[in-house]
Amino acid sequence: MTIDELREWQAFDSVDPIGGHRGDVQAAMIALASCGSKDAKLSDFILFDRAPMTTEQRAIVKERQDAARSEAYTQGLIANLQSRVKGK
Numbered sequence: 001m002t003i004d005e006l007r008e009w010q011a012f013d014s015v016d017p018i019g020g021h022r023g024d025v026q027a028a029m030i031a032l033a034s035c036g037s038k039d040a041k042l043s044d045f046i047l048f049d050r051a052p053m054t055t056e057q058r059a060i061v062k063e064r065q066d067a068a069r070s071e072a073y074t075q076g077l078i079a080n081l082q083s084r085v086k087g088k
Contacts, residue, residue, distance in 0.1 A: 021048075024046055024047060024048060025042075025046065027045075028042055028045035028046045028047075029042065029045075031045040032044070032045050
């Protein structure tokens with residue numbers, strides 16, 4: 001294998017990972033599809049956390065996600081109101 005081919009495989013792997021985790025996700029997708037529950041999520045069927053975090057880290061991530069959603073919602077409202085003002 002040449003260095004160029006290795007780099008191509010590394011790039012491909014970053015986009016479409018090869019390995020055990022991918023198989024776990026595929027198996028979880030099959031389990032989700034066959035369980036028949038509307039409330040089930042893919043994460044309910046994935047056995048291992050690929051990127052484990054502490055409770056504190058999860059809280060920080062959730063806080064940032066909530067803040068980003070709130071900011072996006074606020075910006076959407078502002079854009080909506082501005083478009084209404086310009087339309088009159």
